Amino acid sequence: YNYDEHCRLINLQNQDGPNKKSKIFGRVGLAIGCLAFYAIGTAYSAVNYTISEKFEKSSIFVRIFFISISGYVLRSRYYTAWSISEIIGFQLNLKDSHKNYNEYLENINIYVVETDLSMKVRLDNWNISIATWLRYCFYEPSTQYFGVSKENASLFTIMLSGFWHGFYPVYYISFFCMYVVTQTERIFYKKGMSSFALKLLYSIEANLLGTTFNFFDWDKAKRYIGSNWDIFMIYPILFIIAILWPKQKKNQKTESVTQEGTEKKENVKSDSTPNEGSEMTSAFGASKKRVRE
Numbered sequence: 001y002n003y004d005e006h007c008r009l010i011n012l013q014n015q016d017g018p019n020k021k022s023k024i025f026g027r028v029g030l031a032i033g034c035l036a037f038y039a040i041g042t043a044y045s046a047v048n049y050t051i052s053e054k055f056e057k058s059s060i061f062v063r064i065f066f067i068s069i070s071g072y073v074l075r076s077r078y079y080t081a082w083s084i085s086e087i088i089g090f091q092l093n094l095k096d097s098h099k100n101y102n103e104y105l106e107n108i109n110i111y112v113v114e115t116d117l118s119m120k121v122r123l124d125n126w127n128i129s130i131a132t133w134l135r136y137c138f139y140e141p142s143t144q145y146f147g148v149s150k151e152n153a154s155l156f157t158i159m160l161s162g163f164w165h166g167f168y169p170v171y172y173i174s175f176f177c178m179y180v181v182t183q184t185e186r187i188f189y190k191k192g193m194s195s196f197a198l199k200l201l202y203s204i205e206a207n208l209l210g211t212t213f214n215f216f217d218w219d220k221a222k223r224y225i226g227s228n229w230d231i232f233m234i235y236p237i238l239f240i241i242a243i244l245w246p247k248q249k250k251n252q253k254t255e256s257v258t259q260e261g262t263e264k265k266e267n268v269k270s271d272s273t274p275n276e277g278s279e280m281t282s283a284f285g286a287s288k289k290r291v292r293e
Helices: 003-010 021-043 060-091 110-115 119-124 128-144 150-165 169-190 196-212 218-227 234-244 252-271 274-292
Strands: none
Touching: 021 060, 060 110, 060 196, 110 119, 119 128, 119 169, 119 196, 128 150, 150 169, 169 196, 169 218, 169 234, 196 218, 196 234
């Protein structure tokens, strides 16, 4: 967000049309539904069960199942708060989407957070306003003006986000683990390795760290981390594998087609004369089309 956008927001110059009553009622319903889900989940102690002796003795698959349930329950609390905050914005008729404005009102994309298996995509659609602020005010300036590498800038930004949240140790543990997972995902992607199994592991990590994030009591946090040490260890191992994993070779057929198209383009350039400018341009365009195909 730049200063001009901030002034428009403060002075209510970015208001838009009549009250969005349908969106207001939609957010009210969403807030009530999420609050009810959170109340039911906490009533049946879905979160507290993850630090019980019975949970510690369970198999890894049972623990992953209850960690996932706990993740859904805890996230519903945040969905409730953000839905209520958006209601206020709709009541003020603030623009929620326009090509000349950022989406001031949308702070969470619940569908993406709950369905996408990518940690990076989930983080981009969680607490959107803060994520946008961190990106434009810290991540991009550190890479563009100070020459910091993207990896170090990501670590700096995500730990700064932990500092912004507070001083509980679980914040820094959770955010550092998120950094490891996002870097693992990035490295695998660059090397052409992206499978459903990997994405499923990223999704499990999102629920694991989301639950860790809410154990403010350090004794409970240590017990939770200790009982799930085997799940936590998956991600450092994946990170090492990602670094050592060889890059996949490009498809030979694609390379031969590209090379053939390049040779044709060079032949067109050499055969054309100054008086054949229009013909050369059309032939060159056709050659580019074949290269892309």
